[in-house]
Amino acid sequence: MKRTSIENDSHLLKEVSNELIEELREIGVNEEIIFDVHVGFEEALRNAMVHGNKGSEHKKVAVETKIEDNSVTIMVEDEGDGFVPESLPDPTHDDNLLLEGGRGVYLIKHLMDEVRYENGGRRLIMIKYLDRQHI
Amino acid sequence: MQINMEDMNGVTIVRMNGDIDINSAPDVKKSFDTTVSEKKDKVVINLKEVGYVDSSGLATLVEILKNLRSYGGKLKLTNLSAKVKGLFEITKLDKLFDIVPEEEDAVGTF
Numbered sequence: 001m002k003r004t005s006i007e008n009d010s011h012l013l014k015e016v017s018n019e020l021i022e023e024l025r026e027i028g029v030n031e032e033i034i035f036d037v038h039v040g041f042e043e044a045l046r047n048a049m050v051h052g053n054k055g056s057e058h059k060k061v062a063v064e065t066k067i068e069d070n071s072v073t074i075m076v077e078d079e080g081d082g083f084v085p086e087s088l089p090d091p092t093h094d095d096n097l098l099l100e101g102g103r104g105v106y107l108i109k110h111l112m113d114e115v116r117y118e119n120g121g122r123r124l125i126m127i128k129y130l131d132r133q134h135i
Numbered sequence: 136m137q138i139n140m141e142d143m144n145g146v147t148i149v150r151m152n153g154d155i156d157i158n159s160a161p162d163v164k165k166s167f168d169t170t171v172s173e174k175k176d177k178v179v180i181n182l183k184e185v186g187y188v189d190s191s192g193l194a195t196l197v198e199i200l201k202n203l204r205s206y207g208g209k210l211k212l213t214n215l216s217a218k219v220k221g222l223f224e225i226t227k228l229d230k231l232f233d234i235v236p237e238e239e240d241a242v243g244t245f
Contacts, residue, residue, distance in 0.1 A: 010157045010158055011158060013157065014156075014158070032218070035187075035218045038187065039187075039189060039222070042156070042157075042189055043189060043190055046157050046189065046190070046191065050157075091226060091227075092226060092227035094230075097197075097227060097228065097230065097231045098197060098201060098231070099197075100194040100195075100197055100198055101190075101194055103190040103193055103194070103226050104189075104190040106225075106226065107190060107222070107225065107226065110225045111225070
C-alpha cells in the first residue's frame with residue numbers, strides 16, 4: 001500500500017495518477033481498464049481539490065493506493081465539509097444534459113467496480129478489478 | 136494541449152492534440168472566444184489526437200456547444216477514440232452532441 005498527502009494543486013493531480021497508471025502498465029493491466037482507473041482516479045482527486053477542499057491552498061488531499069493480484073483499491077480523502085452523494089442530480093437526465101458540472105461522481109460510479117463514501121462524503125474508496133495481459 | 140484552427144469553405148475546423156482536462160480546459164474554452172464573437176456557425180472539432188477527456192473537458196465542450204447554439208451555430212465532433220466516445224455514451228452526452236466518425240463527413244453535412 002502507498003500513502004501520500006498532496007497539496008491542493010490540480011497540477012499535482014496528474015503526477016499522482018500517472019504514478020499509479022505506470023505501475024498498472026508495468027504489471028500488464030489491460031489498457032481499457034487502465035483508462036477507467038485513470039479517469040476515475042483523476043475525477044476523485046479533482047472532486048476532492050475543487051469541491052471538497054474548495055480550492056484552498058491550506059488543505060490537503062490524502063491518497064492511498066493498493067495493487068493486489070486482481071484489483072486496485074484507491075482511497076481519496078479531502079478536508080472539506082463533506083457531501084451526500086445521493087443528493088447530486090442525475091447528469092444524464094434530459095433536463096441536466098446542458099449543465100456544465102456534475103459528471104465527475106457519475107463517471108466514478110460507472111467506471112469503477114466498487115465505490116463507497118465514508119466520513120460524511122469526505123473519504124472515497126473505490127476498487128477496480130484488474131484483467132492482466134500475458135507479458 | 137495544441138489547438139489548430141482552419142477555415143474551410145465556411146466551416147471552422149478545430150483540431151486538438153492532447154488531454155482535455157482540468158488543466159487544459161480553460162485554454163480550450165478561451166480558444167473559442169473569437170469563433171463565438173465572430174458568430175461562426177459551422178464548427179467541427181476533430182478529437183483524433185485527444186486520448187483523454189475528464190469531466191472538466193466534457194463541461195467545457197458543453198459550454199462551447201451552448202455558446203454556439205446561442206446564435207444558431209452548429210457543432211460536430213469527429214474522430215473520437217473508442218475510449219473517449221465511451222465517456223460521451225456513459226454521460227449520455229452522445230444525445231446532445233452531433234458525433235460523426237470522420238472530419239470529411241462532418242464538413243460536408245452541415
